[in-house]
Amino acid sequence: GDSVTQMEGPVTLSEEAFLTINCTYTATGYPSLFWYVQYPGEGLQLLLKATKADDKGSNKGFEATYRKETTSFHLEKGSVQVSDSAVYFCALSGSNYKLTFGKGTLLTVNP
């Protein structure tokens, strides 16, 4: 079945540091890929998505590129802020529209 493996946290960075959270997937067919962010006590917000190979999703300074050859969708940001502290989930959606989530990565950004 489909699965998502993402970098285990927690990740702690200083403000303005470079962020990478690795995500790889296993799926049949051609899934869509997503990054969701969850702030404490809240639901999930869609951060970015990519629907086909070589697509780059971007939002709020975050980027991720759909790499079919390496089955990866790593999340990057060049300069993190304290307000980026949250849990980040990588996810994929197959033909049945169900989302399969990774375990989540807690990011803490210190001033």
Next chain:
Amino acid sequence: GAVVSQHPSWVICKSGTSVKIECRSLDFQATTMFWYRQFPKQSLMLMATSNEGSKATYEQGVEKDKFLINHASLTLSTLTVTSAHPEDSSFYICSATNQLSNQPQHFGDGTRLSIL
């Protein structure tokens, strides 16, 4: 962007009580809604998929009679936790999508359920 409203955000009740959680899509028609459960510091576990006007499809291991799901309109789905017990305490999150327009899932803010 698309908005999904979930209510209540927090509920505390006694063991044996039934609790209803509402999930509404405010600015789009949701052909499909999903219900998830999240344990502390863990990922989301899909409980069931609900298509408007039809019975929900439950994931393996989820008790249909314990977690009743209704999706009677294109903007509202409800999850009722029947005869709740302390082990049902959790964070429940809904999401909604319109598959006809190939939307991504949009999530509610979640409901924290605490059973005493």
